[in-house]
Amino acid sequence: MRGGSPASPAAEFIAPLLHGTHTGKECLPGLGLLTMESFFTRFKNPLVLIAIVLLQVIALAMQVQRPAKDPDAPTGAAAMESEGAAPDGREVSLLRRWTVTAVTPLEAAVQISSSRVRGVWDDYVNLRQTRQQNAALKDEVARLREEEASFAEDAAQGRRLQRLLAFREQYALANVAAQVIGTSGSERSHVLYLDKGSADGLKPDQPVITPDGVVGKIRDVFPHTSQLLLINDPSSGAGVILAATRIRAIVRGTATGEVQIDDLTADSRIKVGEPVITSGGDLVFPRGLPVGTIQSIAPDPLHQPYTAITIKPAADLNRLEEVLVITATSATLPPTAAQDAATAEATAETNQRAADLVAGKLPSLQPSASASAASGTVNSAAGTAAAGNGASGSGAGTTQPAPDDPESQIGGLPGITNSGLPRPKPALHLDRFSPGATPPAVEMTPGGPPRSPGSAQRQTSPGQQPDQQR
Template identity: 45%
Template sequence: MESVLGRYRNLIVLVGVLFAQVVGLAVQVKRTTPSEPTRLIRIWAIGAVTPLERALVWAQTSTGDVWHNYFYLRGVRAENRALKAQIERMSLERVRISQDADQARRLQALLGFKEQFISQTMAAQVIGGSGSELSRSVFIDKGSRDGLKPDMAVITADGIVGKVLHVYRSTSEVLLINDQSSGVGAILDQTRLQGILNGTPAGELVLGRVMSDETVPPGEMVLTSGGDSIFPKGLPIGKVAKITPGSDLFLNIHVRPAADLSRLEEVLVVTKIDERQAQPEQVGGARAIDILAARLPSVPSKPENTEKSASSGSSATPGSVAAKTPTTGVAANGTPATGTSSTGTPKTAHPAMPGADAQSNPKATPPHAGNGAPAARNAPNAKSTAGDSPGLTSSSRAGASTPSPKPVNPPVDPKPQPDSPDTPH
């Protein structure tokens, strides 16, 4: 017996070691949640490796900072000029976007919609990775002592990166979105199709659960849908690269990530997401209905009525627009008209807004803003426009508005000013 053991000692040890590891593996696979015994090994390994990584990254960053901040300043003046120009462009864009946001808030309030927004983030440096093609994760230099917790979203300015998987004292492991065990609720920007975005073993991103009879154009933006309770809604994920037939009746939509997941350096951890309902006081019910009216497709009014109302001038109340347009719009959509009228009566619709708009910023509400957008469409936004950037709305808003026949416009401005070149004719 002893001779057998001695002769096959190596093999017996091999089988023993392998058996122990297989049992350990089976136990881990059977467990649904990570637990302490394996965590200890991970803590040791990460404790041994991450300090070196942190030191190297620090040395590299410091050297780079010294070089870029004190020596390599070539082209900075030209870059400064370009950035200033960009700031100007973005300021104008910001005004337009804030108007859209105001409008969206008003509509959300109408629908009792709860909005999510990122209220707090923490910058973190990527210090290491897993070093395996089958485990797409990275380590960051922030951990539990910095307030990080599992399942926090990790993003960059370009798009989402992943979520915090394990948190240690001074480091955390981030599971990238292209890992095969990752899943993100996603929505296509234009077509509004929803699906689940998964990683593949090859590190690609595939959006599934989209029916094969849907049409998805390549290049369309993919955003987070907020359905996974990790990523706030509306963050960019990437663009549609190609579409292939998937299993059953679904499409496989391959997505090119917006963030460069293979070269991550700095990331933002979303440490706080607030959810709040749009404030009703921000919303005049009448104003919201006015917005709805402008959004809904409308049917042209009869010319004689329009002419009559135009000739009557100030006798045409703004409420008439709100009453007329929603009704036709609602009817066009097949929604019962009572639903619209119950939200706000036409009479109470923006009694002061159009007039105030015309006085404070006459140029802000041309009745046919380039593409025939009704002034009523612009009226709800004129308040913020007048304060922020006069003269911007008409052209910028017009691109997003629904064209509507000209005869609807005159009643919007109850006090037409003869001197104003923008007075509707």
């Protein structure tokens, strides 16, 4: 075939394109093989690119299809978070652990080094200032000033630590203080790295806070490092309550790094500046932790009729240095809070007793002893008096407080033991709707003619039993 038969038009067209050094006739004997070889040679670069991209797409698909299944993960939290908030699967976690293990020691080393350098620099600056002062002032004054500065620094540090300690006692049973050593380095991923890990008792989904408020939660844990997912990450979420209106909602992060509530419709009760606290409904964050304050309320154009309520986080998420990871919470109150609650309960009991004593001395609010004793019985004498003046309108079979009794005048319905309620004025013209005008049910005949108030009153005249009337 070599040089024998003429090349086909297709081969003549393809061969020069695929391989510049071959003519159409040279390509003919092994046209298929050469074509394939030339194809791969010529398109080597894009083919490699396509292969690499394809591999990563497949890897992406596998990661998205197989998220980590944690049977202990709280369902409430899972419902309000997307995939980015869940811990990785086993294989992915291994890859991420390698990456983090490679980077975080360097980050920690740089962090420590920078702290020391900063300290040395501060010392140098302080020393220069001290020397200048020494040149200007006497040695004793300079020493005192230095001591004063040192004491002030210690006091500031002490106050800060005291505040941190007080916060720890207030909210959680057990927590771990951790230092931020790095970030994700991506604008789209609001993740920080802490210098504490599983060796320190940290686990995924543990809440992370500062004395100012909620920061986020632990996403992934490594032996000596952990990944903190901030509340402004798009995959983050938390159950909250608006402190003033007590409306429950869910806060989420946005692509721009803001914290928003986007599941509420317009409500005039919600105002800018209203504090937002955790509700505890997500089973991650304890109830009552400050999240932030409402910064703005605007209609959400993408999700009508909902509003986009932007929250200003209580904690400065951009400048976090030290955080607290809550490692254990308790259904019972911590000792200090329990003591406070017991004190409050005792105080409330004492106050209640004092109120009862005062109430006992107030005649208007105290039921009369005679009324209590005669409750449920017919007071003939009182009933006679009532029938005589015709004002009370009370019927037979009911208690009849004396009209002149100041207690019965101030409170209580006529004929009923003083309930403390205002007493209605007596009716000028009695009708069948007047209190006490209706006869007892035992005296009424089904289908019988209606009785006038007067007759009813006559029937229920004091000293006469209904049976005697009939």
